Amino acid sequence: MVTRTSDQEIRVAVSTVILTLRRAPVVDQPSLALPLVLRTRDPYQGDWALPGGWLEPDESLEDAAARTLHETTGLSPSYLEQLYAFGAVDRSPSRVVSIVYWALLRSDEVDAQSAAHVASGLAPENVQWFDAAGLPSLAFDHTQIIDYALWRLRNKVGYSRVAHGFLPPTFTLADLREAYEAILGKRLDPANFRRQVETSDTLLPTDEFRTGSHRPARLYRYNDAVELADRGPLAVEEKRTR
Template identity: 65%
Template sequence: MTQTDSPTDEIRVAVSTVIFSLRRERAGEPARVVLPLVRRTRDPHEGQWALPGGWLNATENLEPAASRTLAETTGLVPSFLEQLYAFGDTGRSPARTISIVYWALVREDTTLATELENVAWFDAVTLPQLAFDHNDIVDYALWRVRNKVGYSRIAHGLLPELFTLAELREVYEALLGRTLDPANFRRQVENSETLIPTEDFRTGPHRPARLYRYDQDVELADRGPLPHSSLALR
């Protein structure tokens, strides 16, 4: 939650976001999934880390509210944003609060706003005890992204416009938490018809690697029949 005063309604509605990115300790090391958390400065759970979010304004739609609260608390603009779930068990907070939770992606070179001292990146699989039920929310978001990565092109939300197959495989391995066979992976993604090979190559100490891009005519993730937000295609 942000540190603004809450509404006085008996049931309050908040919007929070689980935002994933990739980080590595140093060049050449495997990427790991990380997320930004906000340290609470008031009760309940003062001093504990929590998901970024805030209260829903009466005149505000949900997805713009998720983007607004994320920008206000972390300074981040996601490359992908999708609604995750509504959490509203009666015992999740001292006052009855329903949280509309989104999950989002930002690319690896994205940084937090430097002036936000109460925000920091954490490893998604080794989190401390978070405020409220936010550990359960992160676990559910990880489950969702691991399921979706197999049948959508959401990995693009963590990649630059042009990438090698090895870089794409590294994103899959980081999200899934396991090593993938390079030959099988190449065959599967080339048969998916979502990648377009370019005439460019990445050069370095090893053999030059062809650069690919995603087919922009293919949805980043299937949103079903509901209207699509522009955030889904960044």
């Protein structure tokens, strides 16, 4: 979408920071990862950037974020949350305001959706996943955008069930602790973590156990009465318009 001031066009773009947990082959500990797109034209040709594109006149911001994300990566998260609007005058050679969304996906969802995109013959060759702690040189102000998304994620994990976005419907306490450790970037004491989550009333124990080489571990699920994230009073209005 393009708007015009007296002497300059202002274009509106959307971008998405989509995060998942990936377990490295030699390290038995998950870490945050995200997809980037290699730019094939100027500005910043040859640099990596977040998935995104232009806002069309007839679509909402969230629809534009979902569309551009799927077109560039093949991913379709069930939940998108608006992160921030980035509009510094010098962030692009032309004046561009970027509305940034973020989303969380389980690793199995990423693998399944990516495989379907490849099978469709539409998967681009310029998309690659990177560890969030080891990003390459990025175009525009996308390093700042990702830093802000990670900061928001680490803050939200303390008061919301945002870590659920990385986990299947049922999970062990060790699964949940590893998700927290990946988000926070530090190890947590297993005993203290267990006490905290078991007294938080956000988890419900199931009658199922995961068996394997270690002793059986009970599976838990989140209390569905608690929302993944509080979207505020505007969420009610959004539901009315859909």
